[in-house]
Amino acid sequence: MIEIIGLHKKLAGQPVLKGIDLTINKGETLTVIGRSGEGKSVLLKHIIGLFRPDSGRILIDGEDITSYKISELYRLRRRFGVLFQGSALFDSLTVGENIGLGLREHKIYPESEIRRIIGEKLARVDLKGMENKKPAELSGGMKKRVGLARAIAMSPEYILYDEPTTGLDPITADSINNLIIELKTEPEITSIAVTHDMASAYKISDRIAMLHDGKIIFTGAPDEIKNSNSQTVQQFIMGKARGPITNF
Amino acid sequence: MNLVPYLGHLVIRFTEHVGRLFILIGRLVISLPMVPQKARLITQQMLYMGVNSLPLVLFTSLFTGGVTAVQAAYQFRGIVPMTYLGGAVGKAVVIELGPVLTGLVIAGRVGASIAAELGTMKVTEQIDALETMAIDPVRYLVMPRFVSGIVMLPVLTIFSNFIAIVGGLAVSVWFLDLTTYSFLNSLKMFFELQDLLGGLLKSVAFGAIISIIGCYNGFNTSGGAEGVGKSTTRAVVVSSILILLADYGIASLVFG
């Protein structure tokens, strides 16, 4: 379980997160929606300690990680898999090396087993046999899928998805949605996704939280958010240019 | 009127950079015991820094050696016998020109590419990805470049010394009417091991400067492609300045 309590963060002098309170239960998939630049990526990065909050706490399974030393953070991060917004594949490494990097660096398995895991994860994201391609040779959708394979390579308990479907065609996007749903069926995996793709949010989420003006202004199941009577929420999920968010 | 706050701001920024640079150096030192485990990454860097830089270094050195001979001969004329030319070229090359020119050439070639590569990794979140995979970027990226720098710069400098002296010899024989024998004889007569070692000590320091400043600027990149361009330039400028400062410092220590 992840509990975020009163999280505040200023970046470059500007307040970005202004008191986030959010709980993600074990085994659930929670999606954070919100406009571009609201701080969704910044929020995700706090959970793995890439940013330290100005104030507030982040509890992971009851432990406050905001006061963790770097060595403790490294130990914690091994339980996380992260799909970055831009995939963030290492472009000096092949696809296979990208997926196997964590396993090799941490010497968790013998080499033969690592090769097997790489093959298995690649098959899982429908990229069987692509081990020796370089990231530069892949399309955006393929990169996302390799990023996903890399995120799950170490069999994490927690998976963070930063805009898993943004910039993809609807069909590829839906195949990513299906992969995320498939991963959910594995016991004990807790996921947080960040997106502004509402179709994806409805499909993959157990609960949806909306980030607006540095705060979580709504949390609820997909059906609940559709029926929310907040004008702000309705403007966002219906994708309207006019409404309280834009002050028209 | 605005000058005082502006200068204050500069001083604060400078102090901040120095502090962060020392934190990076501290983390680098802690990662040094991992050298054996990172042998493969270090070899890769050595190939890139060393072997691939060799043509440029040799080209620069050949001509520098030649120029040194011509100018020394010009300064000797009527004052010092030309038979001392070999010794003069040898000393100038081994103490100063070989190490410093190699340092500056590699700062331009390798320092820039370290900053550009790490800067690109920074702005495309690859450094964040390493961090989230619980892989220490200092151990994975900085340490191999540092080790490779402090090993390959002296190696390149030895090549540079040799080729520069060959260049000086060629010019002396072809254009200055010296015999090979008299050039080499004077080279041998004035040779001192301390000169060579002092020069190589400089090159070790230059290797450290180039790799650390390149990595530091790469890690501190922000703002996309424009930011990468800026940190690349800054890496070359700052390491060139530091090379010249370190050159003076070591020269006063060893030869002063």
Ligand SMILES: Nc1ncnc2c1ncn2[C@@H]1O[C@H](COP(=O)(O)OP(=O)(O)OP(=O)(O)O)[C@@H](O)[C@H]1O
């Ligand atoms: N490293 C940083 N330094 C300074 N400001 C930052 C940094 N990272 C993010 N910001 C700022 O924080 C704000 C939130 O950024 P963030 O990337 O979290 O937005 P987002 O909600 O993920 O948007 P998008 O949907 O476009 O990805 C932005 O105003 C951004 O400029």
Ligand SMILES: [Mg+2]
């Ligand atoms: Mg984002």
